[in-house]
Amino acid sequence: MKQIIWRPAGTPRIVLFMLAALAVGGMLSVEFYQTKKIQPYYSEKILAARLAQEAMKVVKEERVRRRIPINRESDPTESGLIGLLVSPVTSNTGVLSAKQTSVNPNFAAVVVQLLRQAGVEENDTVAVSFSGSFPAINLCVCAALQALDLKPVVISSVSASSWGANHPRFLWLDMEEALYRRKVFAFRSVAASIGGVEDRGVGMSKEGIEAIEKAIRSKNIRYIEPLDFGDSIEQHMALYHENAGDAPIKAYVNVGGGTTSVGTKIGKQLFRPGLNRRLPTEGPPMDSVMTRMIENDAPAIHLVRIELLAKRYGLPIQPSRSPIVGEGTVFYRMEYNRKLAAGVLLAILGAVALFVRSDWGFRILFTRRRSGGSKHPEPMV
Numbered sequence: 001m002k003q004i005i006w007r008p009a010g011t012p013r014i015v016l017f018m019l020a021a022l023a024v025g026g027m028l029s030v031e032f033y034q035t036k037k038i039q040p041y042y043s044e045k046i047l048a049a050r051l052a053q054e055a056m057k058v059v060k061e062e063r064v065r066r067r068i069p070i071n072r073e074s075d076p077t078e079s080g081l082i083g084l085l086v087s088p089v090t091s092n093t094g095v096l097s098a099k100q101t102s103v104n105p106n107f108a109a110v111v112v113q114l115l116r117q118a119g120v121e122e123n124d125t126v127a128v129s130f131s132g133s134f135p136a137i138n139l140c141v142c143a144a145l146q147a148l149d150l151k152p153v154v155i156s157s158v159s160a161s162s163w164g165a166n167h168p169r170f171l172w173l174d175m176e177e178a179l180y181r182r183k184v185f186a187f188r189s190v191a192a193s194i195g196g197v198e199d200r201g202v203g204m205s206k207e208g209i210e211a212i213e214k215a216i217r218s219k220n221i222r223y224i225e226p227l228d229f230g231d232s233i234e235q236h237m238a239l240y241h242e243n244a245g246d247a248p249i250k251a252y253v254n255v256g257g258g259t260t261s262v263g264t265k266i267g268k269q270l271f272r273p274g275l276n277r278r279l280p281t282e283g284p285p286m287d288s289v290m291t292r293m294i295e296n297d298a299p300a301i302h303l304v305r306i307e308l309l310a311k312r313y314g315l316p317i318q319p320s321r322s323p324i325v326g327e328g329t330v331f332y333r334m335e336y337n338r339k340l341a342a343g344v345l346l347a348i349l350g351a352v353a354l355f356v357r358s359d360w361g362f363r364i365l366f367t368r369r370r371s372g373g374s375k376h377p378e379p380m381v
Helices: 013-032 042-065 096-102 107-118 135-147 172-181 206-218 229-244 265-270 289-295 306-312 338-355 360-371
Strands: 035-038 090-092 125-131 151-157 191-193 249-255 274-276 300-303 332-335
Touching: 042 107, 042 135, 042 172, 096 135, 096 306, 107 135, 107 249, 107 274, 107 300, 107 306, 125 135, 125 229, 125 289, 135 151, 135 172, 135 249, 151 172, 151 229, 172 206, 229 249, 229 289, 249 289, 289 300
Parallel strands: 125 151, 125 249, 151 191, 249 300
Antiparallel strands: 035 332, 274 300
């Protein structure tokens, strides 16, 4: 008489335990054996970040040479790129955490990625607007532009918000001059304005405006003295095209929330941090340099809301130590090993099919039990 193996109506606990162990073990192996995937433009990003790191070192040395103290409480990495809470050349309030987050040479890699995404290539002309509010980001933009062999036309606004380049004896133009003199960067601003409200420092003290005017005139660059907001936009656009010559402007990079660059408060809110290829569809029409650049088919890179950009590209918020070049998901990302994940999934499906959906698992277990001297399964006649 042929023996038929009895199979329980439910799945034995030992089988469920085996399947659970297989699933957990597989999940842990997939998590543990992730692969590091290098991101696009890696070599250019590293070059730019190293150049930015060198620039930051030079700026700190210049600040020390000028005997301007560094406050470790507000500048924990002792970069020399964090200014004062308030001074005669302060144009507006600023957020200290954003300024501390900006002191990271790896932001140069972020700028490289954004410029490449904007479609710029070697020797292309790029219009740039710098603000004294974020000197560290200014340095990173310069590093990215030089690493990519681009031709920048730079216009700076000198006044700064709280904690920016707002020390009267160490303004952004002073930092820029030191970097140009030390041959870290091969270019500098072609013109500068006071900045602030209407690009004329409306609301600032007479002492502060005079200090900025003196600084601009001492650098032997064009001093932009607009009559009002509209005139400031016209002068900026004229200077960009004049210095670009016959070359088309392929992209526009803006640092900070300068009114001339992005428009009124509405414009500051509507343009997204990062790359902007089109004008905002919400809100009323607005005039600004960024608006006109986008209308002229020049993508705009808007470097504001620095903490948001840091999170987006895997950079630390308010670092307590000087960041190391090459840190962040802008350089590489940890990704799951797809072949391993597929293998684990197939193993789990196979085990389920073997032990739950068919009799083969029970036959295997029964055979093993017999070989181990255990009792025979209950037969059915």
